[in-house]
Amino acid sequence: MATISIIGTGNMGQAIAALAGRGGHTVQLLGQHDADTPLGDVVVLAVPHAAVADVIAARGAHLAGTIVVDITNPVDFETFDGLTVPTDASATAGIAAALPDSRVLKAFNTNFASTLASGTVGDLTTTVLIAGDDADAKAVLAGIVTSGGLKAVDAGSLRRARELEAVGFLQISLAAAEKIAWTGGFGVAA
Amino acid sequence: MATISIIGTGNMGQAIAALAGRGGHTVQLLGQHDADTPLGDVVVLAVPHAAVADVIAARGAHLAGTIVVDITNPVDFETFDGLTVPTDASATAGIAAALPDSRVLKAFNTNFASTLASGTVGDLTTTVLIAGDDADAKAVLAGIVTSGGLKAVDAGSLRRARELEAVGFLQISLAAAEKIAWTGGFGVAA
Numbered sequence: 519m520a521t522i523s524i525i526g527t528g529n530m531g532q533a534i535a536a537l538a539g540r541g542g543h544t545v546q547l548l549g550q551h552d553a554d555t556p557l558g559d560v561v562v563l564a565v566p567h568a569a570v571a572d573v574i575a576a577r578g579a580h581l582a583g584t585i586v587v588d589i590t591n592p593v594d595f596e597t598f599d600g601l602t603v604p605t606d607a608s609a610t611a612g613i614a615a616a617l618p619d620s621r622v623l624k625a626f627n628t629n630f631a632s633t634l635a636s637g638t639v640g641d642l643t644t645t646v647l648i649a650g651d652d653a654d655a656k657a658v659l660a661g662i663v664t665s666g667g668l669k670a671v672d673a674g675s676l677r678r679a680r681e682l683e684a685v686g687f688l689q690i691s692l693a694a695a696e697k698i699a700w701t702g703g704f705g706v707a708a
Numbered sequence: 709m710a711t712i713s714i715i716g717t718g719n720m721g722q723a724i725a726a727l728a729g730r731g732g733h734t735v736q737l738l739g740q741h742d743a744d745t746p747l748g749d750v751v752v753l754a755v756p757h758a759a760v761a762d763v764i765a766a767r768g769a770h771l772a773g774t775i776v777v778d779i780t781n782p783v784d785f786e787t788f789d790g791l792t793v794p795t796d797a798s799a800t801a802g803i804a805a806a807l808p809d810s811r812v813l814k815a816f817n818t819n820f821a822s823t824l825a826s827g828t829v830g831d832l833t834t835t836v837l838i839a840g841d842d843a844d845a846k847a848v849l850a851g852i853v854t855s856g857g858l859k860a861v862d863a864g865s866l867r868r869a870r871e872l873e874a875v876g877f878l879q880i881s882l883a884a885a886e887k888i889a890w891t892g893g894f895g896v897a898a
Contacts, residue, residue: 671888
């Protein structure tokens, strides 16, 4: 059983904590500004993208050696017409560069919080897409996801974070425009 | 009822022709190198991305005044690690620039051919995501899609073609890696 630290107590942080709890894992849900509590083997950065740099500044040393899971969608909420990261990059690539001693994964950014709680997207079991360069780290996270009753799919290398962020942005833009519900979105049929 | 010309007789061209036929529309399925047959109100470019330039060179004058539907995924099949269009652009943007007298839409690139035929992605009704800058043109295409029994969702402006191409690439990469089946993929729960 892994010990999972979730930094950020918003909807996504709560939903991921509940998921990991369903799988029987030890979970700590930490406030964004907690800089002291010792962290577990897997650390989920469940804060807005704009807050990630502060968390890394405060927690960088504690994150060394851990599996770090980036769930962010760096949407430009002023224009709602793109992302705040360069088009040939990703939020995750920036985090990985800032944390060379962590194994950084992209996951959960294509899942609305409610679908992590309900376990379904329409009639499909909610699927968590996981991208990263470390196969063992991806397997650990996939195990947490599946033990909580959801499906996990390996989405490829960390470079695929770019496409996952495009999916996340598109899904958010559709929900914001009321084309889909925040309880729905993209499901994955294997 | 619209008259729909589909250029390209591969799996996608056949599936889109069948979809439009189910809706009672007049459909012509044309070979990639047919440069003479008069075209309908809606023209679907159902050829590989690399062949689009040739079709435009041969057919540009005939495409003026029509609704042109780009279904391509400009995947770099040599590296399978990205697209052949610049990261701040899209295949559709290039086509729109080359066809200033057409109303260009992006659609169908996030649908595997088999899901257009079966009408389902897992247990979800197959949804066609449509991006473009002309609301009337999007409504015409959405009408064709829904009359054939599928769902259509307005995915926003033509700039969203970039995200749709990211979705298409990710979906193809997952199927090529046997993480999902070519009969499955991304479904949309409204």
